[in-house]
């Protein structure tokens with residue numbers, strides 16, 4: 001389970017703002033596997049509501065989708081009912097660090113925006129992450145492809161216009177993310193060869209709704225970014241109050257533009273790509 005977000009509740013709102021940002025990059029990376037793309041069996045590790053699975057499905061042979069939260073999987077199943085019925089996708093409630101699959105079962109594995117939910121200990125070098133990557137390496141065939149969609153510390157510092165309104169929560173979030181350099185070391189020690197890194201620059205993680213200056217005032221909008229769940233009641237109230245004041249003073253749109261200035265150059269997320277040795 002996520003160690004801080006209530007995905008049972010969020011499952012009802014997640015798709016109101018979130019989509020498969022960067023899927024074209026993931027497809028391009030998967031196409032580098034030894035198995036032809038259209039025959040690949042791909043694991044969607046932490047599939048959530050199935051947005052990435054749905055977008056990848058028409059390009060690959062089969063997807064096995066895994067998530068710890070039954071309600072997120074329930075939404076995914078509803079969306080992908082036909083593919084589920086014809087066996088092109090199957091769903092499993094499981095932890096990505098203890099997968100119920102044989103060694104070398106998959107040609108590809110994708111992990112999209114899941115790692116920061118792992119309950120880990122940064123001070124001890126992220127042992128839970130290390131276990132997860134050993135497990136992903138175990139189930140991937142030699143030459144199979146791994147894609148990891150995560151965020152760099154810089155992207156988290158400058159890539160989201162509203163993080164300056166909730167600095168404590170944003171800092172807590174940053175500390176949950178494994179620094180990219182360390183992730184590359186973990187790849188290496190788990191049996192992966194790092195092959196590259198891409199940052200989608202054109203589309204924010206919450207799509208066009210990201211630009212809604214009043215978005216944070218609505219719970220369903222905040223459900224598109226779990227950082228809001230890391231706020232204390234006081235920090236949240238202060239942030240919402242600041243938005244109302246900026247709005248009343250006619251300065252809110254300018255605030256968004258000013259605090260969004262770096263995003264187009266940095267992007268909000270990084271897709272790392274590696275192959276199994």
Ligand SMILES: C[S@@+](CC[C@H](N)C(=O)[O-])C[C@H]1O[C@@H](n2cnc3c(N)ncnc32)[C@H](O)[C@@H]1O
Pocket residue numbers: 001002003007018019045046047048049050051052066067068069072094095096097111112113114117118
């Ligand atoms: C931000 S959502 C991402 C969902 C989907 N990958 C996407 O990008 O749309 C994080 C998901 O990771 C799942 N999750 C968190 N920890 C997990 C774990 N240890 N094993 C499996 N799933 C996990 C949560 O239940 C949630 O559905």
